[in-house]
Amino acid sequence: xxxxxxxxxxxxxxxxxxxxxxxxxxxxxxxxxxxxxxxxxxxxxxxxxxxxxxxxxxxxxxxxxxxxxxxxxxxxxxxxxxxxxxxxxxxxxxxxxxxxxxxxxxxxxxxxxxxxxxxxxxxxxxxxxxxxxxxxxxxxxxxxxxxxxxxxxxxxxxxxxxxxxxxxxxxxxxxxxx
Numbered sequence: 052x053x054x055x056x057x058x059x060x061x062x063x064x065x066x067x068x069x070x071x072x073x074x075x076x077x078x079x080x081x082x083x084x085x086x087x088x089x090x091x092x093x094x095x096x097x098x099x100x101x102x103x104x105x106x107x108x109x110x111x112x113x114x115x116x117x118x119x120x121x122x123x124x125x126x127x128x129x130x131x132x133x134x135x136x137x138x139x140x141x142x143x144x145x146x147x148x149x150x151x152x153x154x155x156x157x158x159x160x161x162x163x164x165x166x167x168x169x170x171x172x173x174x175x176x177x178x179x180x181x182x183x184x185x186x187x188x189x190x191x192x193x194x195x196x197x198x199x200x201x202x203x204x205x206x207x208x209x210x211x212x213x214x215x216x217x218x219x220x221x222x223x224x225x226x227x228x229x
Contacts, residue, residue: 060088064114064137088112090135093168093197097175098207107133107203115139115146115198122146125154133201140164140196144184150200151180161204166196177204 061067067083074081090112094101101110111134117123122145126134139146143164150156162183164176178186180200186192 060086060090060137063088063090063112089168089195089197090137093165094135094163094199094203096168096173097163097165098209099163099165099175099199099204100206101133101135101199101203103203103206106206107131107201109133110135112137113139115142122149125149127154128156128160130202133199133203136198136200138194139198140166140187140192140194143187143192143198146198147180147184156180156200160200161202163199163204164192164196165199166192168195168197177208 061070062083062085071081071083090110091101102108109129109132111126111132113123113125113134113136115123115136115138122142126132128150134150136146147162150160151158158179158181160180162178162180164183164187166174166176174190174192176183176186176190176192
């Protein structure tokens with residue numbers, strides 16, 4: 052018996068399938084024990100649901116990097132859609148620009164970044180497509196981070212999450228929760 056524990060989501064933009072095929076080449080049929088993807092769990096750990104009745108009825112999951120280190124193709128904006136990006140914080144500025152210019156997202160579309168989800172030092176940075184790259188830079192956001200784009204970002208956030216005075220300037224200046 053042997054076991055391999057792989058962090059992250061090995062079957063979502065990862066090598067999980069490739070590793071299963073490699074095991075099979077050696078005559079071994081691995082047992083895969085599925086978990087819950089960070090695309091769904093990380094946002095909720097930061098009080099950001101990926102769907103919410105009347106706000107978002109669809110979720111699109113994307114990687115930050117396309118084949119051969121290119122930018123991924125982006126789905127066109129729809130007001131009732133949530134887009135979750137994995138492995139994308141290193142390209143955040145380009146991603147935000149592309150969402151506005153190529154996918155027709157409004158600049159004021161809310162964006163939440165959940166950094167180190169589930170860890171004691173988890174942090175959430177909230178802004179919009181216009182300011183999120185600057186906020187991430189100012190606050191030194193690093194991987195692993197999950198990026199959520201859409202109106203769901205603001206559905207469950209409360210004054211207790213960030214404080215009343217911060218909530219009043221949230222749309223203008225962004226939020227950080229440690």
